[in-house]
Amino acid sequence: MGDPRKSRRKWEGPGMPWLSQALKSEQKIMGDYGLRNKKEIWLARTIVTGYRHMARSLLALPPAERAVREKQLLGKLYKLGLLKSEQSTIDDILGLEEESLLERRLQTIVHRKGLARTIYQARQLIVHGHIAVGGRKITSPGYIVKRDEEDSIDFYPTSPFKNNPPTAGQGEVNVEQKGN
Template identity: 40%
Template sequence: MGDPNKQRRKYSRPEHPWKKDRIKEERALVKDYGLKNMEEIWKMRSFLSNASQQVKKLTTMSGKQAEKQKQQLMIKLKRYGLINQTSHLTEVLSLSVNDVMERRLQTLVHRNGLAKSMKQARQFITHEHIFVEGKKITIPSYLVSVDEEKSIAFSDHSPLSDDDHPERTIQDTGKKPAKKKPEPGKGRKKEKGKDKVKASKPKKDKEAGKKKEAKTAEEGKSIKKEEAPKKEEVEKEPEKKVSEKSQEEESPEK
């Protein structure tokens, strides 16, 4: 039979570890319910799968013992609020993991307004601030029955039992909310005069640029005209020197 004091695993791992759809679904559950790891999801799935397997098995059985087991299973599921008093046993097959997650102590502490978030609810439970029917519960995954749900409260010795405790109230930091900057082109009235001035500026700039180009072109032409006679004078000077030399040579012969 084995050692009864030995702690055994209460969940079964998924058959395929790398299914994309399953991983996305589990990540969303971890975020929504403030879970520590995937094992907490697998525990709730194992609880649900065990119940559905019992339902499938009992629907094929008949006799007094089968009816007794059906009643026991229905009482158990009704006690946790998973099914209604008038629901049929086969409705257990339509339950999802979210239905079981909503019955966890961590979820109900947050839903009842004792904590501001799922993670804070988990912290309150593990730090021994939460009592259920006068009993200290330190397990966030504890499944709460319908009768126990009304008795969830803080310990009398806990400072969190005070409604004005800073961890239970939203503190005002005194900072004013940041004003949203208006988007460009929205919320501004157009002024006719300013628009005309802005529209006329680029035309003036173009005209001024054209005038500058014309001036530079005229200056370039005038410089070329001034350089032209200088070149002619330079060319005439060697001709003068040649004529003077020829005259000097002719003069002694005479």
């Protein structure tokens, strides 16, 4: 297992990080999902690559064992929300992109549900402890929300936003009133 004080990184960086096309696409993904740094993209890419590798390794197994393991992997990815239906196939796993995993992050789902005005505000609300999943406070924006937890995302009971959620006009200064 190794020394717990010397943990390994959980992501694999790009082979050629300075390609202009890669830089542009990573920058766009960072803006779309409100990511703090590119390591979050690389982590998602590494996780999805691992799932695709598992799917490819299933193809080499004997048919009886393959059917059992394929069902397990498909069930797991469906519960995570990475696959659209329970009748998905290995081809669907091989077609996964990192965006499908980034869509399952708590930060993204909080923004999509309308609990935050922007993706960046969603990150801040999570880090500051205002968001709960199933009544449990989650402070990690990268938390992968499972399909059955998605409906239980709400403000933490002691959060001041529970009764007064952020709205589109909150915090903005009216220019006409400012001059008077």
